[in-house]
Amino acid sequence: MNKIVEKQRLSELVFKFVVEAPMIAKSRKPGNFVILRVGEKGERIPLTIVDSDLEKGTITLIVQNVGASSGKLCVLEAGECITDLVGPLGKATHIFKAGTILAMGGGVGVAPLYPIVEAFKKAGNRVITVIAARNKDLLILEKEMREYSDELIVMTDDGSYGKKGLITEGAEEVIKREKVNECIAIGPAIMMKFAAQLTKKYDIPTQVSLNTIMVDGTGMCGACRVTVNGETKFTCVDGPEFNAHQIDFDEMLQRLRAYKNEEDQAKKK
Amino acid sequence: MTDYSEILKQERNADWRVELRNSVANKDRVTVERVKMTEAEPSERIKSQTCEVNKGLTADEARREASRCMDCVTPTCIEGCPVSINIPKFVKYIEAGKFLQAAATLKEFSALPAVCGRVCPQEKQCEAKCFYTQKMKKEPVAIGYLERFAADFERESGKIQVPKVEKRNGIKIAAIGSGPASLSFAGDMIKFGYDVTVFEALHEIGGVLKYGIPEFRLPNSVVDVELENLRQMGVNFEKNFVVGRTASFDDLKELGYKAFFIGSGAGLPNFMNIPGENLNGVMSSNEYLTRVNLMYANQSDSDTPVLRGKCVAVIGGGNTAMDAVRTSKRLGAERSIIIYRRSRDEMPARLEEIKHAEEEGIEFMNLANPIEYLPNAEGRVAKVRLQRMKLGEPDASGRRKPVPIEGDIVEIDIDIAIVAIGVSPNPLIPACLAGLKMSKWGTIEVNEQTMQSSIPEIFAGGDIVRGGATVILAMGDGRKAAGSMHDYLKNKHNL
Numbered sequence: 039m040n041k042i043v044e045k046q047r048l049s050e051l052v053f054k055f056v057v058e059a060p061m062i063a064k065s066r067k068p069g070n071f072v073i074l075r076v077g078e079k080g081e082r083i084p085l086t087i088v089d090s091d092l093e094k095g096t097i098t099l100i101v102q103n104v105g106a107s108s109g110k111l112c113v114l115e116a117g118e119c120i121t122d123l124v125g126p127l128g129k130a131t132h133i134f135k136a137g138t139i140l141a142m143g144g145g146v147g148v149a150p151l152y153p154i155v156e157a158f159k160k161a162g163n164r165v166i167t168v169i170a171a172r173n174k175d176l177l178i179l180e181k182e183m184r185e186y187s188d189e190l191i192v193m194t195d196d197g198s199y200g201k202k203g204l205i206t207e208g209a210e211e212v213i214k215r216e217k218v219n220e221c222i223a224i225g226p227a228i229m230m231k232f233a234a235q236l237t238k239k240y241d242i243p244t245q246v247s248l249n250t251i252m253v254d255g256t257g258m259c260g261a262c263r264v265t266v267n268g269e270t271k272f273t274c275v276d277g278p279e280f281n282a283h284q285i286d287f288d289e290m291l292q293r294l295r296a297y298k299n300e301e302d303q304a305k306k307k
Numbered sequence: 308m309t310d311y312s313e314i315l316k317q318e319r320n321a322d323w324r325v326e327l328r329n330s331v332a333n334k335d336r337v338t339v340e341r342v343k344m345t346e347a348e349p350s351e352r353i354k355s356q357t358c359e360v361n362k363g364l365t366a367d368e369a370r371r372e373a374s375r376c377m378d379c380v381t382p383t384c385i386e387g388c389p390v391s392i393n394i395p396k397f398v399k400y401i402e403a404g405k406f407l408q409a410a411a412t413l414k415e416f417s418a419l420p421a422v423c424g425r426v427c428p429q430e431k432q433c434e435a436k437c438f439y440t441q442k443m444k445k446e447p448v449a450i451g452y453l454e455r456f457a458a459d460f461e462r463e464s465g466k467i468q469v470p471k472v473e474k475r476n477g478i479k480i481a482a483i484g485s486g487p488a489s490l491s492f493a494g495d496m497i498k499f500g501y502d503v504t505v506f507e508a509l510h511e512i513g514g515v516l517k518y519g520i521p522e523f524r525l526p527n528s529v530v531d532v533e534l535e536n537l538r539q540m541g542v543n544f545e546k547n548f549v550v551g552r553t554a555s556f557d558d559l560k561e562l563g564y565k566a567f568f569i570g571s572g573a574g575l576p577n578f579m580n581i582p583g584e585n586l587n588g589v590m591s592s593n594e595y596l597t598r599v600n601l602m603y604a605n606q607s608d609s610d611t612p613v614l615r616g617k618c619v620a621v622i623g624g625g626n627t628a629m630d631a632v633r634t635s636k637r638l639g640a641e642r643s644i645i646i647y648r649r650s651r652d653e654m655p656a657r658l659e660e661i662k663h664a665e666e667e668g669i670e671f672m673n674l675a676n677p678i679e680y681l682p683n684a685e686g687r688v689a690k691v692r693l694q695r696m697k698l699g700e701p702d703a704s705g706r707r708k709p710v711p712i713e714g715d716i717v718e719i720d721i722d723i724a725i726v727a728i729g730v731s732p733n734p735l736i737p738a739c740l741a742g743l744k745m746s747k748w749g750t751i752e753v754n755e756q757t758m759q760s761s762i763p764e765i766f767a768g769g770d771i772v773r774g775g776a777t778v779i780l781a782m783g784d785g786r787k788a789a790g791s792m793h794d795y796l797k798n799k800h801n802l
C-alpha cells in the first residue's frame with residue numbers, strides 16, 4: 039500500500055499524484071516506470087515516474103483518465119492508498135552530452151518527457167523542448183519544462199495557446215534553423231510515428247518511449263512485444279525507450295488496439 | 308545420505324511400523340487394486356475455472372491405497388523424490404489412520420505438500436520407482452494421491468500443525484522470487500533459525516503457483532494455506548519488490564542481509580519468430596494464464612481483459628499448453644486445439660493432464676507445426692498455417708525428432724493462438740548483479756552440489772538455473788541450497 043500525499047488536477051483529464059515510495063524514490067532513474075494497481079480486482083497499469091523527492095521519499099506520477107482502470111486511480115484523493123506499486127522498471131534513458139537536444143512531448147507524454155529533459159539539461163546539453171496539446175486547457179507541465187529548457191516552444195492544434203499546428207511542425211522549424219544532435223519524442227503512438235519520420239528525413243538519432251499494453255511489466259507476459267529493427271523486443275525489459283527509426287509503428291498502433299472491444303465494454307460498465 | 312538411510316531404517320523398525328507391516332501379508336497387499344481418483348464430470352467442470360477436476364480420496368480409499376505399500380526394506384520411491392520425502396512413513400501413517408502424523412511427516416520435507424500432491428509428475432518420479440512399477444509390472448502405489456489426501460485432511464481438519472523451528476540466530480537472509488524454489492528454501496531456512504524474507508515482484512506471493520497453474524488444477528486457496536503456514540513459522544513476505552531495482556543487492560546487504568537465494572524463475576516466454584506472430588490475438592501462454600489466474604480476467608468484476616475466442620489454438624505439448632487450452636474451453640471456446648509438432652507419446656505434459664484434456668473435448672493436432680499466422684481485414688489473427696510433420700530419428704532429448712513432410716501444409720481458422728513452447732530465464736534479476744556467472748542460455752551457473760553461484764553469498768535454484776522444469780525440481784533445488792547456505796553461514800559466522 040502506498041499513500042497518496044498530494045493530488046493535483048493538471049487539466050480536465052490529467053492528474054498529478056505524489057505518492058509515498060521511499061525506496062523507488064531513491065533507486066529510480068529518468069525513463070523508469072512503475073506498475074500500479076487500484077483495488078483487489080484492479081488492472082496493472084504502467085506509468086512513467088515523472089519526478090521524485092528523496093527527502094520526502096515520494097515519487098510523482100501523472101495519469102490521464104482514459105479508461106476504467108486509470109479512472110479508478112484518478113478518483114483517489116490525497117490520504118488514500120494505492121493498493122500495489124512496484125518499480126522502478128524498464129531501462130533508464132541513456133543520458134549523455136550530445137550537444138543540442140530536441141525534446142518533443144505530446145499530450146500526457148509531456149509527463150514522462152520531463153525527467154529526461156531535466157537529465158539532459160543537467161548533463162550539459164542545450165535543450166530545446168516542444169510541447170503540444172489539442173488546446174490550451176490540455177497542456178501540462180509548461181512551467182516545469184521551461185525550467186530545464188533553453189527554449190520552450192508550445193504548439194496547440196487549435197491555436198488557443200502558443201503556436202497553432204502539430205508538434206512536428208514546431209520541431210521541423212527548429213531542425214531547419216539549427217543543428218540538432220539528438221531527438222527524444224514521447225506522446226501518443228501516432229505522434230511518435232510522425233516524429234520519427236521527421237527526424238529520419240534529417241538523419242537525427244531519435245529515441246522514443248513506448249506505451250504498449252503490459253500485464254506484469256517484468257518480462258513475463260510478452261503483451262508489450264514490439265518489432266525493432268526486424269526483431270521482436272519486449273518494451274518492459276528491453277525498453278521502454280528504443281531507436282525511433284527502427285520501430286514498426288504500424289504494428290505497434292495495431293497492437294495497442296488488441297483489447298479495444300474489451301476496453302469499450304469496460305467503459306460502459 | 309548414509310545418515311538419512313540410517314534414520315529411515317530406525318523409523319522403519321519402530322514398533323508401530325513393524326506391527327502394521329505384519330498385520331497384513333504382502334500377498335494380500337498386492338491383490339488390492341490401485342484406487343481410482345474421483346473426478347468432476349467433464350461436462351460440468353468445463354463450466355468453471357475454479358472447479359477442481361480431482362476430488363481427492365476419501366479416508367477409506369486412502370487407507371486401502373496405503374495398505375498396498377509393502378513398506379520395503381529399501382524404499383526406492385524416495386530416490387525418485389527430488390525433496391527426499393520419507394514416503395513409506397507418511398503412507399504407513401495413513402494406513403494406520405493417523406492422518407495428521409502423515410501430514411506432519413510430509414512437512415518435515417516439503418513446504419508445499421498440498422501443492423506437490425496435485426502438480427508433481429509422480430509417474431516419472433516416486434511412482435516410477437515404486438516396487439510395484441519396477442519389480443511387479445503393476446500399477447504403483449498412488450503416492451501422489453496419498454500426499455494430497457494427507458495435506459488436504461490436515462487443512463480441512465482445522466488442526467494445522469506448524470513445524471518446529473530452531474531458536475532464531477539473528478542472521479538475515481533473502482529469497483528472491485516467491486515460487487516453489489524460494490518457498491521450499493524459505494521453509495528450510497526458517498527451520499534452521501534464520502531471519503528469512505521472501506521478495507516478490509508481483510502483487511501476489513506464489514510465483515507460478517499463482518500466475519501459471521490454473522485453479523481447476525491447483526486452487527489458489529490451497530496455495531494460500533501453505534503460504535500461511537510459512538508465515539506462521541516466521542517467514543516474512545515482501546511483495547511488489549524487485550530485488551536489484553527497488554533496492555540493490557548492496558542496499559540489502561547494508562540492511563543486514565548476509566546471503567541471497569535467487570529463485571526468480573524462467574519468466575520470459577519463448578516465441579517461434581514466425582510471420583504474423585505479433586498479430587493481435589496471438590499471445591504467450593504466460594500472458595493468457597496470468598490474465599486469468601493472477602488478474603481474474605475471467606470474472607466480470609475484474610478490470611483486466613482477456614480475449615475469448617471461438618476457436619483457440621494452443622501451440623505446445625507441455626503442462627502449460629494443457630493449462631492454457633483447458634482454460635480456453637472454460638472461457639467458452641467452441642474449439643480448443645492443441646497443436647504439437649511431435650506425437651502424443653513425446654508430450655512432456657503429465658499423463659493425467661493429457662487425459663483430462665481429452666475428456667474435456669480438447670482436439671489434438673499432433674505432428675503439426677505453425678509456420679505462419681494470417682490476419683483478417685482488421686489485422687487480427689484469422690488462420691494459422693501448419694506444416695505437417697513425421698517422426699524421424701531420436702534427438703538429444705531422446706525423443707524422436709519431428710521432421711517436416713515436404714509440401715504437406717494445411718491452414719485452419721482460428722481467432723486466438725496461444726504460444727506455449729517454453730520459457731527462458733528472466734534476465735531482470737541477474738542483470739543487476741555484476742560478476743554473476745551466467746550460461747549462454749541465460750541461466751545462472753551454480754555448483755550442482757551446493758547451488759552456490761560464482762558469488763559466494765549468492766545461491767540459486769529452480770528455473771533460473773534449469774531453464775524450465777517442474778515445481779518439484781525447483782523445490783528440490785531450494786532444499787539443497789538451504790542446506791548448503793546453512794553450512795556456508797555456519798562457517799562464516801561461527802554458529
